[in-house]
Amino acid sequence: MNTRKILAASAIAVAGTLALGGCAAGGGGGQNADGSVTLTFWHNSTTGDGKKYWEDTAAAFEEANPGVTIEIQAVQNEEMDGKLQTALNSGDAPDVFMARGGGKLADIVEAGQAMDLTDKISDDVKSALGGSLGAFEVDGKNYGMPVAVLPSGIFTSQDLLTAAGVTEAPATIDDLVAADEKIRATGVAPIAVGAKDAWPAAHWYYNFALRACAKDVLDAAAESRNFDDPCWLEAGENLQAFLETEPFNEGFLTTAAQQGAGSSAGLLANKQAAMELMGAWNPGVIASLTPDQQPLPDLGWFPFPEVPGGDGEPGAIMGGVDGYSCWVNAPEQCVDFLNFMVTKENQEYYAEAFQTIPASSEATAAVTTPALQSALAAYTDAPYVSVWLDTLYGQNVGNALNVAVVDMFAGKGTPQGIVDAVNAAGARS
Secondary structure: OOHHHHHHHHHHHHHOOOOOOOOOOEOOEEEOOOOOEEEEEEEOOOOHHHHHHHHHHHHHHHHHOOOEEEEEEEOOHHHHHHHHHHHHHHOOOOOEEEEOOHHHHHHHHHOOOEOOOOOOOOHHHHHHHHHHHHHHEEOOEEOOEEEEEEEOEEEEEHHHHHHOOOOOOOOEHHHHHHHHHHHHOOOOEEEEOOHHHOHHHHHHHHHHHHHHOOHHHHHHHHHHOOOOOHHHHHHHHHHHHHHOOOOEOOOHHHOOOOOOOOOHHHHHHOOOEEEEEEOOOHHHHHHHHOOOOOOOOOEEEEOOOEOOOOOOOOOOEEEEEEEEEEEOOOOOHHHHHHHHHOOHHHHHHHHHHHOOEEOOHHHHHHOOOHHHHHHHHHHHHOOOEEEOHHHHOHHHHHHHHHHHHHHHHOOOOOHHHHHHHHHHHHHHO
16 A cells, blocks of 8 residues: 555645634744744654654645644653643643543643644544544543544464463453463463553553443542442452462563563564453554564454453453544644544554554454454444543542552552552542
């Protein structure tokens, strides 16, 4: 596919609808003295095809809109939240910035730092994006544009599972423990986790909570920031029991998630671990870390196993939606750029470049990786999807939760300690 040609063509196709009038200055961009406009843009794709995708997309938008320049800054994923919050609080924020919805976005909206997009998104775009737009709603108004849906699940090296005699995807947590024992006997780490970065370890608690807690409990906590329901303790106890089976790679506390061959994604990419719990961006990360930097040919996927005894509905999925928002003082061309991101052609290119699932229903035919096709099917059939808990409950609660879970991974924390930590953070929010 000539992706650059497609990008340019789609830019020209929508150019007639783009607003190129006056705009408010602010942040690193804005209207220049000569009438031209500069948009500053932060994303988290620092290498490879993802970084090139944003360079191509920005260039195509500029080509169709003379006088508009997009200044790109690629920020490492683990640094994004902190750098963005500092920039927002300083009043010198990027015009276009990465957003994941939930409580994190709600906090930004409450602080008056995000642009209301409700009446600025076309009906065609709304139709193509469907329910994924809801991830960026706050009090009935929209503050972000989704570009990818990212269901969580366990990615696998099918060759390693087969070699260990694991012929069926584990359906329950007991099945997963049994599979781990078989895999460990072959000399391979059953599951890789990058606990150094905190959030990959915390995702294990998130998924145990999804199985232990009913949907209304998850939702209510987003408003109350109270975690006294017994299911939160149950989730921690189930995680602790799982940790006692020693399922993870050696040195998991000092293992990064996505950077380098020794990261958790790198261990799967190089056949040193058989599985990794991660979101649907993982195939692209894994491909960048294989010896030939090509997709892992035996990559598989299955949903987080069911955990008997909980109140969560079977088939529910933990996941996220990646998207982008406009700073409240961004030029109006920021909105045009968001609409441009989700044209059918650009969403197809996005799916290919990132090896992930695009937000637009018009572009899902571009999902050809079997692992992602499985994830998309499970996402589509799920009775409900909960966004990552650190996203759902906001940065303060999320950080406290992630730290408390890592403490448990390190043998220094308890299930009750997790509950106490998030309740204390919730009381301060």
